[in-house]
Amino acid sequence: MTETKKEEITKYIVISSDKVLPSDAAMKIYESEFPVTVKETCFGLIVSGAKDDIQTVVEKIRQLDKNHIFVKDRGFPPGDERRCRASRGGGPRPGFHFLREEVELLPAIGAALDELEAKEHVTEKCKTKCRLKTSDLEKVIEEELAR
């Protein structure tokens, strides 16, 4: 047993973006030709493969819309009989409920990350009360219209 097996990991890529769809992200992974398994889901993707490959792939996908694409680890590999709905007679798999609750919060978290990033670029000049900037007002209107 001198041959060491590469560590296999699985990650969720949860997409809460207006620009990127799960199918776009999946296509991007197929184009990259990394030897990883991709499963498209309603909330995003499940990717599984060697640790280095997955980290590279995940970073590439995140760059598509970095404040609106979220990533977390998954313990079970995709299609695992102990978790897969196909072998458990349907219904949401254990662990999905919490993910679903958090997915509802992601647009707000993404907007907060956008704001945080914008603040890093533009140092806040006035900390006292000041007039609302037209650019900020435009942003608010656009967000409201996009709903």
Added chain:
Amino acid sequence: MSFLAKVFIYPLNSLILADLVERFGHKPLTMMSQIREKVTSLSLDSPPINITPEDPKLGLKYAAIEVPAGVRGRMALIGPLIEQTEAAIIVENPPTNFGCVGCNRTNELTKYLVRSKGVPVLEVKYPESNEEARDFVHKIAAFLESLPKEKPEEDENAKEDQPTEKEDKR
């Protein structure tokens, strides 16, 4: 990939917290990594039954024998994470608390152990509106940026050496 600090998150399986911690360059200590070891380890005889005789013994380190077995079983997974903790983010009032994080006694014990460990702890509430989400992200970002920037190299090296030793024994 080198991380700055190992950050314990509560709820242990939170997507938002795990992502934010990783986004700011730290390593989240999550239940998923512990579960992965359990379900993919070749040393398990019957993988659907994921408990080994060693697990209850490990759980006894954190909870007494009269404590329900579920608490000890969970602590067998969560306890090693608490030992590695260098900082912690505890989010109160999570929207759902069931599944692997569904035991309230375990959750209380976990939070108690983390708080009494003496590491920097950030306690926030789960956001319910856009304004709260903004505060939530800003607080977490400020906390993660305030953590020490140096990374002890020995820990990483020691961890990498361990699996090779095990393989040699087999």
